[in-house]
Amino acid sequence: MGKAKKKFPYNVRRKALLWSARHCCLCRKQCGLDIELHHIDPTLDLPHLNAIDNAIPVCYECHSKLEFSLLNSPRGSKFSQREIKETRDQIYEEKTRHLVPVIMYGPTNDFTFPQVRFCITNTDGTLNVRVRCKVEIYVSGKLFGTPTRHYSGDHLWVCNPGLTVSGWFDLANPAKLKKRSAYSGVPPHEASGKKLRLRVHLTIIDVFEREHERIPVTWYFSWEKQEWVYDP
Numbered sequence: 001m002g003k004a005k006k007k008f009p010y011n012v013r014r015k016a017l018l019w020s021a022r023h024c025c026l027c028r029k030q031c032g033l034d035i036e037l038h039h040i041d042p043t044l045d046l047p048h049l050n051a052i053d054n055a056i057p058v059c060y061e062c063h064s065k066l067e068f069s070l071l072n073s074p075r076g077s078k079f080s081q082r083e084i085k086e087t088r089d090q091i092y093e094e095k096t097r098h099l100v101p102v103i104m105y106g107p108t109n110d111f112t113f114p115q116v117r118f119c120i121t122n123t124d125g126t127l128n129v130r131v132r133c134k135v136e137i138y139v140s141g142k143l144f145g146t147p148t149r150h151y152s153g154d155h156l157w158v159c160n161p162g163l164t165v166s167g168w169f170d171l172a173n174p175a176k177l178k179k180r181s182a183y184s185g186v187p188p189h190e191a192s193g194k195k196l197r198l199r200v201h202l203t204i205i206d207v208f209e210r211e212h213e214r215i216p217v218t219w220y221f222s223w224e225k226q227e228w229v230y231d232p
């Protein structure tokens with residue numbers, strides 16, 4: 001691997017320094033100008049070698065220790081690559097979580113089945129974020145697929161402060177649903193009496209373009225009450 005190739009591109013450097021607020025991601029020291037980016041796994045090929053997941057901002061001292069620990073010295077307890085990444089992500093989270101507003105989201109019950117209304121609300125007064133939302137439809141425990149476009153996980157919703165963004169999808173419209181080829185059960189709008197669930201994956205993207213994933217959550221459809229119920 002030539003030295004010239006082993007350099008993080010500007011946007012990777014920029015994000016890593018913003019996300020860490022220029023703190024060393026091992027000893028947590030605020031470094032100001034005295035910070036460097038270390039390649040966590042120097043054996044990777046491009047483009048993974050210079051990807052943001054392979055970078056960790058560190059102070060000079062910790063950088064030397066990390067380089068030293070690659071030399072297989074018998075002394076001390078080496079960092080595993082996983083530990084380095086988890087420690088780094090913890091610092092990134094700590095230094096960016098003030099950029100993440102409380103987001104309320106989920107299906108609402110003001111449309112009639114099989115149409116589903118879906119809302120995302122940014123309850124904060126100042127924080128601009130974008131949100132990626134992926135809704136998975138499960139029938140009797142089997143993944144049917146996802147609604148297209150805004151609910152497929154590819155589309156970014158702009159969520160300005162105080163704004164509720166809403167949309168809807170139709171469980172009976174095959175043109176608006178992306179069905180998994182492996183799915184062989186009944187379609188969701190004909191699932192009456194069966195278990196019908198929406199599993200929602202939400203990722204909040206802050207102004208520094210860091211992604212904050214929420215734990216996926218589920219709503220099931222109560223056929224009796226004809227409404228979506230949050231399932232903790």
Ligand SMILES: [Zn+2]
Binds near residue numbers: 026058
């Ligand atoms: Zn350090």
